Amino acid sequence: xxxxxxxxxxxxxxPKEDIQLxxxxxxxxxxxxxxxxxxxxxxxxxxxxxxxxxxxxxxRISFELAERRLSADVVNFSADLSSVKKGETLKDTARNIExxxxxxxxxxxxxxxxxxxxxxxxxxxxxxxxxxxxxxPTQALLDMYSIREKLGKIEGLNICIVGDISHSRxxxxxxxxxxxxxxxxxxxxxxxxxxxxxxxxxxxxxxSVDEAIKWAxxxxxxxxxLERQDRAFFPSLREYxxxxxxxKERLDKSEKQITILHPGPINRDVxxxxxxxxxxHSLILQQVLNGVAVRMAVLYLLxxxxxxx
Amino acid sequence: MxxxxxxxxIIDPTTGKDTKxxxxxxxxxxxxxxxxxxxxxxxxxxxxxxKIVAPGFIDMHVHLREPGYEYKExxxxxxxxxxxxxxxxxxxxxxxxxxxxxxxxxxxxxxxxENVLKGLVDIYPIAAITKGREGKELAPMMELVDAGxxxxxxxxSPVENAEVMRRALEYASALNKPIIQxxxxxxLAKGGLINEGYVSTMLGMQAIPSxxxxxxxxxxxxxxxYFAAQYxxxxxxxxxSVELIRMGKKKKLNVSCEVTPHHFSLDxxxxxxxxxxxxxxxxxxxxxxxxxxxxxxxxGTIDVxxxxxxxxxxxxxxxxxxxxxxxxxxLETAVSLASTELVHKNIISISQLIEKFSINPRRILxxxxxxxxxxxxxxxxxxxxxxxxxxxxQKFKSKSKNSPFNGWKLKGKVFGIFNNGIFHPxx
Amino acid sequence: xxxxxxxxxxxxxxRTLIRLAHEILERNKGADKLALVGIRTRGEFxxxxxxxxxxxxxNKEIQIGFIDITLYRDDLREKLNQPILxxxxxxxxxxxxxxxxxxxxxxxxRTIRAALDExxxxxxxxxxxxxxxxxxxxxxxxxxADFVGKNIPTSPDEKxxxxxxxxxGEDGVVIxxxxxxx
Numbered sequence: 001x002x003x004x005x006x007x008x009x010x011x012x013x014x015p016k017e018d019i020q021l022x023x024x025x026x027x028x029x030x031x032x033x034x035x036x037x038x039x040x041x042x043x044x045x046x047x048x049x050x051x052x053x054x055x056x057x058x059x060r061i062s063f064e065l066a067e068r069r070l071s072a073d074v075v076n077f078s079a080d081l082s083s084v085k086k087g088e089t090l091k092d093t094a095r096n097i098e099x100x101x102x103x104x105x106x107x108x109x110x111x112x113x114x115x116x117x118x119x120x121x122x123x124x125x126x127x128x129x130x131x132x133x134x135x136x137p138t139q140a141l142l143d144m145y146s147i148r149e150k151l152g153k154i155e156g157l158n159i160c161i162v163g164d165i166s167h168s169r170x171x172x173x174x175x176x177x178x179x180x181x182x183x184x185x186x187x188x189x190x191x192x193x194x195x196x197x198x199x200x201x202x203x204x205x206x207x208s209v210d211e212a213i214k215w216a217x218x219x220x221x222x223x224x225x226l227e228r229q230d231r232a233f234f235p236s237l238r239e240y241x242x243x244x245x246x247x248k249e250r251l252d253k254s255e256k257q258i259t260i261l262h263p264g265p266i267n268r269d270v271x272x273x274x275x276x277x278x279x280x281h282s283l284i285l286q287q288v289l290n291g292v293a294v295r296m297a298v299l300y301l302l303x304x305x306x307x308x309x
Numbered sequence: 310m311x312x313x314x315x316x317x318x319i320i321d322p323t324t325g326k327d328t329k330x331x332x333x334x335x336x337x338x339x340x341x342x343x344x345x346x347x348x349x350x351x352x353x354x355x356x357x358x359x360k361i362v363a364p365g366f367i368d369m370h371v372h373l374r375e376p377g378y379e380y381k382e383x384x385x386x387x388x389x390x391x392x393x394x395x396x397x398x399x400x401x402x403x404x405x406x407x408x409x410x411x412x413x414x415x416x417x418x419x420x421x422x423e424n425v426l427k428g429l430v431d432i433y434p435i436a437a438i439t440k441g442r443e444g445k446e447l448a449p450m451m452e453l454v455d456a457g458x459x460x461x462x463x464x465x466s467p468v469e470n471a472e473v474m475r476r477a478l479e480y481a482s483a484l485n486k487p488i489i490q491x492x493x494x495x496x497l498a499k500g501g502l503i504n505e506g507y508v509s510t511m512l513g514m515q516a517i518p519s520x521x522x523x524x525x526x527x528x529x530x531x532x533x534x535y536f537a538a539q540y541x542x543x544x545x546x547x548x549x550s551v552e553l554i555r556m557g558k559k560k561k562l563n564v565s566c567e568v569t570p571h572h573f574s575l576d577x578x579x580x581x582x583x584x585x586x587x588x589x590x591x592x593x594x595x596x597x598x599x600x601x602x603x604x605x606x607x608x609g610t611i612d613v614x615x616x617x618x619x620x621x622x623x624x625x626x627x628x629x630x631x632x633x634x635x636x637x638x639x640l641e642t643a644v645s646l647a648s649t650e651l652v653h654k655n656i657i658s659i660s661q662l663i664e665k666f667s668i669n670p671r672r673i674l675x676x677x678x679x680x681x682x683x684x685x686x687x688x689x690x691x692x693x694x695x696x697x698x699x700x701x702x703q704k705f706k707s708k709s710k711n712s713p714f715n716g717w718k719l720k721g722k723v724f725g726i727f728n729n730g731i732f733h734p735x736x
Numbered sequence: 737x738x739x740x741x742x743x744x745x746x747x748x749x750x751r752t753l754i755r756l757a758h759e760i761l762e763r764n765k766g767a768d769k770l771a772l773v774g775i776r777t778r779g780e781f782x783x784x785x786x787x788x789x790x791x792x793x794x795n796k797e798i799q800i801g802f803i804d805i806t807l808y809r810d811d812l813r814e815k816l817n818q819p820i821l822x823x824x825x826x827x828x829x830x831x832x833x834x835x836x837x838x839x840x841x842x843x844x845x846r847t848i849r850a851a852l853d854e855x856x857x858x859x860x861x862x863x864x865x866x867x868x869x870x871x872x873x874x875x876x877x878x879x880x881a882d883f884v885g886k887n888i889p890t891s892p893d894e895k896x897x898x899x900x901x902x903x904x905g906e907d908g909v910v911i912x913x914x915x916x917x918x
Contacts, residue, residue: 002818012511021820028804028823037857040807070807091627111631112502112514113583121627132631133513172513195510231499300821304812 002305007126008298009115010135011176019180023145025297026290032069033293043072043303049097051107052078052129053090053114058264059129059139062288063106066295070303075102090114091121098122104303107131125302133167139263140173142294144181146283147218149290150259155182160204160212162246163222163271164193164233170263174220175201188212189244192233209244213254220261221246224271237270247273251281261287311335311352312732314691317362321681322664332362334687337730342683353732359695360724361659364679365397365688366666367433368640370464370489370543370567370615373399375421376414377406382620382708384421387640388430390618390707392733394640395690395723398431399618400674403442404465410437410448412456419457428729433459433674438477438488444468447476454484459674462489464543467525469495474529478538485675487541487565490529492550493591497521502630504592508577514630517592519547526550530557533564541673542566544617546591548601555610565673567613570639570646571713573602579713585626585633586713589619603656612669614662616643620709638707642714648694648721659694666690689727696722743888744870744909752885753782756867757789759883764834769862771799771833775851776822778840779803781902782869786838799833801826808850830859836883840898842868845879870909872896 003018011019032040048067052060055078067074077097088096094105105122107115108129115128130136148154159178165171165187178185179202186204187194188211199205206212212219224244226237234240251258260272260282268274277284314332319342321327331346332339348354368391374382382390384401391399401418403409409418415434422432436458437448444463453461461481467490468474474488481488501517503509509516526542530553533540542554545566557564571589576596579587587593605611619636626633644666651657657665667690671678679688700717702710725734744752764770767790774783780802787800804822806812837851848866855864867883872890888911890896895912 025821028807028821031823031825032807035858039857041853042807042812046813089624089628109629111629112512113630116583117629133515135513167513169513172511196505197507197510200507201510300807301818304818306818 003301006302006305007115007119008137008302009119009126009128011137011140011173011180012135014137014176014180016180019141019144019177022141022294022297022301023148025301026145026293029293029296029300030290032296033289039069039071041071042300043067043070046104046303047073047075047102048104048106048299049075049077049102051094051097051105052076053107053109054130056108056130058288059108062291063129063295066292066299069292070296070299072299072303090117094118094122098124104299127298127302130169132169134169135173135176136169137173137177138291138295138298139170140177141298142287142291143174143220143261143263144177145290145294146261146287147259149286150283151217154178156184157217158184158186158215159218159220160186160188160206160216161220161222162188162209162212162244163224165189165198165222166193166195166233167228168222170220170222175203186212186215190234190240209246210250210253213250213258216258217256218259218261219246220263221272222263223265223267241270245269245271245273246276248275248279251276257281259283264288310730311349312727313346313348313352313354314362315354315356316358318357318360319362319681320660320663321364322660322668323364323678323680324682326681327660334727337686339681339683339685339687342681357691357724360691360693362681363663363690363692364667364681365726365728366395366644366690367398367400367670368396368616368618368643369400369613369670369674370569371399371401371618371640372404372620372636373401373418374620375405376417380708381622384418384432385425386706386708387618387620388422388425388432390638390640390705391430392426392726393706393723394642395644395692395726396430396640397688397690397726397728398433399640400433400435400459402435402462402464403437408437408442409434409458410440410442410453412449412452415453415456415458426733427731429726429731429733431728433457433676435460435462435464435489437461438463438468439473442466444470444473447473447480450480450484450486454486458486459676460487460489460541462491462543464489464491467491467493467495471528471532475532475536478532478536478540482536482538487539487673489541489543490525492522492525492529492542492545494521494524497524502588502592503580504577504594506577506595508580512581514580517590519549519594519598522547522591523549523553526553530562530564533557533562534560537563539563540565544569544572544591544615545611546572546594546598546602548598551601551605551610555605555608558610565612565669566610567615568602568606568611569617570614570643570650571637573599573606574646574650575713583630584713585628585630586637586711588630588633588635589617589637590635603651606651606661606665607656612665612673614643614647614665615670616640618707620707621711622709626711637711637713638705638709639712640707641705642700642712642719644692644723645698645719645721646714648692649719652694653720686729687727691724691726692721693724694721696720698722741911741913742908743911744886746907749907749909752869753785754789756883756885757786757793760786760836760865760867761790761793763865763882767794767796767798769832769834770836771801771828771830772836772838773801773803773826773855775837775839775847776802776804778898778900778903779838781900782840783838786867799828801828803851803854805847805850805854808854810846810850824854826858830855830861832860832862835861835864836867837864838867840869841896842866842871842879842881842884843874845875845877848879849877869898870896
């Protein structure tokens with residue numbers, strides 16, 4: 001069965017079979033990434049535009065590599081949002097690009113719902129590469145792939161997301177995906193960084209990182225920023241580091257082995273100590289490699305999905 | 310010109326009149342009300358069986374956009390939309406460009422309105438509380454009243470400074486005019502696009518908590534009590550606000566409030582479509598808030614239904630949710646939404662609906678009541694509460710079509726209005 | 737109404753595999769540089785079976801891999817049903833090997849074209865030879881099998897179905913034809 005939707009806008013509401021299919025398909029692409037020629041002709045003749053209104057070198061490179069390894073034609077469009085806001089609207093930009101006969105758009109945008117909006121104004125297949133503080137589905141998929149690869153399963157694991165939950169698209173997509181796949185999900189951070197009604201999404205809440213460590217098999221540690229839109233949600237990075245950073249000392253208090261993920265880029269010794277980031281229990285570099293495979297899987301499944309379903 | 314309305318069901322809550330009769334109007338004056346009035350060849354005759362004849366409705370919260378934003382709406386298109394929606398009068402809000410903070414602008418608007426459809430729709434401007442709507446210095450309220458302003462509001466922005474609010478309440482109460490507050494504590498609401506709650510959590514969207522509205526109302530009620538002034542809270546949207554106003558009324562304060570049709574018809578789940586026509590300020594709230602608003606309408610805590618008619622052009626709304634302006638049009642769906650969501654769901658009676666669209670807003674604005682008696686000028690809204698129809702935004706008379714109700718099936722439809730000697734049935 | 741006609745039975749199937757194993761060894765003068773690559777799905781099981789025969793005959797290990805040609809298909813974007821990827825597993829270096837590519841039915845030749853492209857992306861084998869259980873004709877590309885279990889001339893509206901224990905619970909080859917029973 002092909003994926004239920006012709007776009008990948010988020011993981012909210014995506015059925016378990018679809019997530020399973022993407023993860024299983026990614027396994028095939030992981031093998032291709034080990035070959036001397038890391039390229040297959042699958043999407044030959046397909047044109048994909050990477051439309052990035054926020055700078056995100058990592059995500060764009062990962063998508064671009066995935067696209068090129070599937071032999072698609074790739075066009076990159078990067079623009080600073082502030083300049084776009086003054087000039088052409090997203091609708092006009094997208095329609096102009098579509099007029100050049102493109103098949104798929106991968107978009108990063110600062111506005112929540114921007115990818116959904118795009119599906120209403122152009123016909124191309126849309127992949128959301130992050131819409132503001134809403135969703136970043138391929139990140140959560142590669143996180144899940146990495147967890148499954150390391151621990152053999154997702155179901156039944158205790159997975160805690162640590163950091164700025166309120167402003168994280170990674171957190172939301174992970175919560176949706178992991179819940180669907182049967183994991184127990186928790187969030188941990190200062191109360192000012194946790195939405196008041198997050199409990200209604202079926203997650204546990206920890207305000208103490210030591211308690212979270214006691215509970216978790218996996219910690220997905222988010223990048224922390226002191227200021228967002230000129231507002232400080234906690235007093236200082238120093239205080240955050242003291243009370244919420246994941247350090248070896250904190251992890252050593254736990255009897256079980258805890259796997260560490262981080263979507264990158266890391267603020268070393270802020271949310272994560274260097275020692276932990278580089279340890280054998282950290283999946284950070286595997287996440288990067290798996291990111292390409294998972295994105296290839298998504299591109300393949302959407303790019304070859306038959307319309308006459 | 311003679312009009313004969315046969316089989317009219319008059320409901321006039323002011324006099325308690327509730328009868329089925331014929332009405333003869335000659336040159337704009339109700340000449341006779343009675344049974345079996347004979348048909349005169351010179352009169353236009355309508356059979357109003359099944360229809361309600363009520364004192365003319367007034368929408369006390371409308372953005373006509375002129376002067377300054379004529380691409381969204383003009384006085385002309387706004388009046389046509391009002392007439393189409395069953396309103397014989399509207400109050401226009403002062404967030405125009407320039408804002409209505411000088412007598413000359415009040416006069417300009419009133420003049421323009423007189424030329425639209427021969428003055429079919431009465432316009433009562435609401436002037437700004439403060440100069441430039443900046444919340445700092447009081448606007449020349451006496452001059453504005455002399456020019457025809459019926460109330461004061463900085464709508465779109467709250468009067469944040471408590472001292473300025475104090476002066477405004479004191480000054481306006483001496484003029485017998487209400488201060489209409491846009492209740493919003495701006496720091497709490499900063500950056501917010503939708504209601505803070507489960508839906509905003511699901512969408513990761515920056516949100517406006519209900520307390521941003523309630524804190525401002527709570528403060529204003531204290532000021533109103535202390536200075537014995539008249540206060541009207543615009544577009545209340547939360548259960549907490551209803552409760553605050555209810556308490557204020559219990560204390561016999563001169564306070565009132567309004568609710569928009571969209572706030573009792575839609576909850577914040579509608580935002581999940583990312584349709585920019587679900588973006589308004591105050592935002593759509595939760596199911597529980599809707600229930601509280603309905604209870605407030607039922608028990609009389611909420612005096613008025615007003616639309617907050619906020620036209621925006623097609624292109625302005627065809628953007629990412631973040632960049633879309635707040636607000637929707639409402640004039641042409643308000644009466645039908647109230648009929649569908651309130652009357653047919655047994656929240657309020659037809660008589661209460663008429664109070665909230667006609668009697669109460671006029672009382673709050675200290676305008677003379679409209680009576681349906683022999684010898685008075687006819688100012689009527691005629692509607693049929695049982696007709697079902699489907700909203701088609703393309704048929705709106707408003708210049709803008711930004712409504713989330715396109716395609717909705719509603720029960721209850723305006724048949725026409727009569728005002729200033731003219732009968733205007735919607736097309 | 738489907739009409740089936742069995743053209744290879746259980747015993748014939750076994751004999752065919754033994755003959756193919758012998759032919760492969762004979763042509764390549766032993767199994768030293770030999771490696772088998774089965775095209776998924778049925779080619780995978782055929783490769784395992786033929787591999788077992790070769791081990792029995794030569795008393796030597798032989799390397800076996802599987803190839804999923806989905807990503808190399810030329811009709812991927814036109815197909816109605818999206819195939820599920822099973823993955824390519826070649827646990828050895830193809831460089832300088834004599835590769836025997838194994839599939840159940842040789843028809844248009846397009847699958848073999850895709851498999852050749854994929855194999856060459858994996859490295860540079862010394863040679864690639866093709867072994868199929870059934871050659872049913874109707875080639876659309878200039879491709880010819882080196883080892884054929886059985887030539888079965890068919891009309892285009894007929895279908896060849898290879899049955900295998902591992903999937904179907906029995907071995908054999910049948911011709912299926914859509915048509916009316918006279």
